[in-house]
Amino acid sequence: MMEFTYHMPTKVVFGKGAVRNAAAIFKETGSKAIIVTGRHSSKINGSLADVVSALDEAGVAHVLFDEVEENPGVKTVQKAAEMAREAYADFVIGIGGGSPMDFAKGVAVLIENSECTYMDLIEGPPLSAAPVIAVATTSGTGSEVTHYAIFTDYEEDTKKNYVHRIFPRYALCDPSYTQFLSSEVTVNTAVDALSHLVEGYMATAANPMSDMHARNGFEIFEKCKRALLEGEFSYEDRENLMLCSTIAGMVISQAGTSLPHGMGYPLTYFKGIAHGRANGLVMREYLEFCSDKSKLRGMLKLLGMSSLAELGEFLDKLLGLEKNVNAEDIARYSSDMIKNVAKLRNHPCPVSEEDIAGIYAKSLLR
Numbered sequence: 001m002m003e004f005t006y007h008m009p010t011k012v013v014f015g016k017g018a019v020r021n022a023a024a025i026f027k028e029t030g031s032k033a034i035i036v037t038g039r040h041s042s043k044i045n046g047s048l049a050d051v052v053s054a055l056d057e058a059g060v061a062h063v064l065f066d067e068v069e070e071n072p073g074v075k076t077v078q079k080a081a082e083m084a085r086e087a088y089a090d091f092v093i094g095i096g097g098g099s100p101m102d103f104a105k106g107v108a109v110l111i112e113n114s115e116c117t118y119m120d121l122i123e124g125p126p127l128s129a130a131p132v133i134a135v136a137t138t139s140g141t142g143s144e145v146t147h148y149a150i151f152t153d154y155e156e157d158t159k160k161n162y163v164h165r166i167f168p169r170y171a172l173c174d175p176s177y178t179q180f181l182s183s184e185v186t187v188n189t190a191v192d193a194l195s196h197l198v199e200g201y202m203a204t205a206a207n208p209m210s211d212m213h214a215r216n217g218f219e220i221f222e223k224c225k226r227a228l229l230e231g232e233f234s235y236e237d238r239e240n241l242m243l244c245s246t247i248a249g250m251v252i253s254q255a256g257t258s259l260p261h262g263m264g265y266p267l268t269y270f271k272g273i274a275h276g277r278a279n280g281l282v283m284r285e286y287l288e289f290c291s292d293k294s295k296l297r298g299m300l301k302l303l304g305m306s307s308l309a310e311l312g313e314f315l316d317k318l319l320g321l322e323k324n325v326n327a328e329d330i331a332r333y334s335s336d337m338i339k340n341v342a343k344l345r346n347h348p349c350p351v352s353e354e355d356i357a358g359i360y361a362k363s364l365l366r
């Protein structure tokens with residue numbers, strides 16, 4: 001028996017000029033924007049200038065918060081929300097990779113709920129939010145089309161998915177902004193997108209709609225393999241990587257992520273390993289552990305690979321081996337991961353602490 005709900009309310013505008021021509025979108029969304037972005041990249045790749053010029057054209061005022069850090073912490077979100085409230089901003093534009101786009105969702109919740117505390121932001125209950133417009137400048141997280149936001153919790157030494165379900169109203173995706181992304185960030189973020197496709201496809205919560213997107217995403221990823229290995233990207237490659245990442249975001253907006261994401265968070269928090277690379281490092285052994293081999297074979301075929309070993313070699317070439325994790329680290333991360341009920345539930349068969357430690361060890365103690 002088949003039962004599922006499909007809900008992806010974000011309007012996606014994709015292609016060159018998606019932001020530059022967005023004056024009408026900004027005008028319809030609100031009267032004053034707070035733009036949230038990182039310290040440097042949006043000033044260099046043209047995205048911030050395009051947002052400001054479209055806002056000016058629309059006659060929509062704005063304030064700028066440009067201190068979003070990578071893997072943002074909740075305290076910085078609170079600082080930006082204070083600025084938004086003082087300026088009477090009524091919508092949020094997040095420009096950047098997953099960090100500023102997630103951050104925008106947190107600010108949007110705090111604009112509407114001034115009494116919201118740190119715990120409310122992380123643990124709920126689910127709250128409403130001001131409208132968010134996401135301008136993606138990396139091709140990886142798919143945050144522009146998901147209701148997720150991940151914040152670093154320095155009290156508990158981990159990263160947490162907040163509970164609110166805030167889809168951006170618009171996702172503005174112009175691949176030109178990614179043209180000067182370093183090869184390293186391009187690879188790490190592309191592997192994040194791949195892990196969204198893979199985990200969403202193998203997840204307990206997968207449904208025919210998310211699988212349809214995932215299969216499409218695998219085919220697009222296949223076209224990007226050579227550029228990723230060579231580290232040189234044409235505009236068409238950049239387009240494909242961004243499309244793949246947005247589609248992968250749609251997959252996890254329905255199906256969620258599971259073990260690699262949960263296992264990757266401590267690698268990022270404690271070892272500073274980039275989010276996508278962290279997921280990619282454990283992906284092969286995670287897939288070895290997955291029991292649905294027929295789905296696995298279908299996925300490999302769409303990726304243009306004949307075996308899981310070939311996928312493993314491809315990931316090794318892209319990501320290199322990680323030598324900075326020891327057995328003691330693995331014991332600690334595994335005992336934390338076994339408490340991550342949501343991620344474990346989204347893996348379709350039972351998982352023990354030893355299973356997790358085994359995946360870590362085979363991936364990281366080579």
Ligand code: NAP
Pocket residue numbers: 037038039040041042045068069070071072096097098099100102137138139140141142143146147148149150159177178179180181182185189192275276
């Ligand atoms: P990011 O942390 O947003 O950015 C990484 C780096 O790339 C920053 O130094 C940034 O510089 C730079 N950068 C961004 N765009 C650039 C461009 N076009 N050209 C040159 N440099 C650029 O990286 P990310 O991998 O996209 O996002 C990771 C975050 O997203 C993590 O916190 C992760 O947990 C989260 N995430 C969220 C979801 C979701 O569904 N919401 C899914 C997966 C991951 P600046 O700081 O100067 O901008």
Ligand code: FE
Pocket residue numbers: 140141192196261275
């Ligand atoms: Fe991710």
